[in-house]
Amino acid sequence: MKYQEIIHKLPYTKPFLFVDELLHIDENGAEGSYTFDADSNFYKGHFKDNPVTPGVILTECCAQIGVVALGIYLLNNEEVAMGDNIQIGLSSSEMEFLAPVFPNEKVVVTSVKEYFRFHKLKCKVKMHNSEGELVCKGTISGMLKSNKNG
Amino acid sequence: MTGTEHYQKLQDIIKIYLPEDVSADNISEESHLINELNINSANLVDIVLDVEDAFDIRLENEDMDQMETVKDALQIIDKKLSEV
Numbered sequence A: 001m002k003y004q005e006i007i008h009k010l011p012y013t014k015p016f017l018f019v020d021e022l023l024h025i026d027e028n029g030a031e032g033s034y035t036f037d038a039d040s041n042f043y044k045g046h047f048k049d050n051p052v053t054p055g056v057i058l059t060e061c062c063a064q065i066g067v068v069a070l071g072i073y074l075l076n077n078e079e080v081a082m083g084d085n086i087q088i089g090l091s092s093s094e095m096e097f098l099a100p101v102f103p104n105e106k107v108v109v110t111s112v113k114e115y116f117r118f119h120k121l122k123c124k125v126k127m128h129n130s131e132g133e134l135v136c137k138g139t140i141s142g143m144l145k146s147n148k149n150g
Numbered sequence B: 001m002t003g004t005e006h007y008q009k010l011q012d013i014i015k016i017y018l019p020e021d022v023s024a025d026n027i028s029e030e031s032h033l034i035n036e037l038n039i040n041s042a043n044l045v046d047i048v049l050d051v052e053d054a055f056d057i058r059l060e061n062e063d064m065d066q067m068e069t070v071k072d073a074l075q076i077i078d079k080k081l082s083e084v
Helices: A003-009 A055-078 B003-017 B041-055 B061-066 B070-083
Strands: A021-026 A029-035 A085-097 A106-117 A120-129 A134-147
Touching: A003 A021, A003 A055, A021 A055, A029 A055, A055 A085, A055 A106, A055 A120, A055 A134, A085 B041, A106 A134, A106 B041, A120 B041, A134 B041, B003 B041, B003 B070, B041 B061, B041 B070, B061 B070
Parallel strands: none
Antiparallel strands: A021 A029, A029 A106, A085 A134, A106 A120, A120 A134
16 A cells, blocks of 8 residues: 555544655554644644644644554555545553654654554554654554445 | 353453443443443453453454453353363
8 A cells, every 4th residue: 555545545634634754654563754834723822922832733643643544554454445434533642742842843753553453553652853852752542443335 | 260260350351441430349240341331442452452361362353242241251251262
């Protein structure tokens, strides 16, 4: 499955798509990048006159690249005919944040699959900035199903 | 391992994943895991994976689909153990 096809199948769009590019995906994990758009609405309020990317958005970016994009790849390998409708739910996340991410910063997310069984995908994720510094890391799980009739 | 030991072991696993408003005293063989014990589908997967480790068995999607009550789970565990 081509990386562009996977991005196309992601069930997000602006202003809530946090994936620019997939750099690598295989059975065991995914790697992708995103550059935070300085015009994003959340910078107006987080924080007052001091824009810093919110941790929930960093988590979302990790989840979209590390869990959902990987999940689409894995579902595609597993199912004979994958429907266009993918049902997704975040089931848990535990994150640590180690460095701030400012507007226009480019980050790279890498994930390592712990398991994908009974529709639950659990991954360890890491995000690095362009200096190669670890920005955040943690564990994210989600439930993923492709709706064949959809 | 006897049936009671299986039940005890399974109970110890389920306890970990109970929501805060459900007490471990509510677990009985008749308990419906999702409807009565309020275990969500993501945690049900965790229970199944812990059961696999604890009993050294492997469960398939069909087993998961049949596992509605604690008793169902015990029956599936017994079936799998007898197949080994």
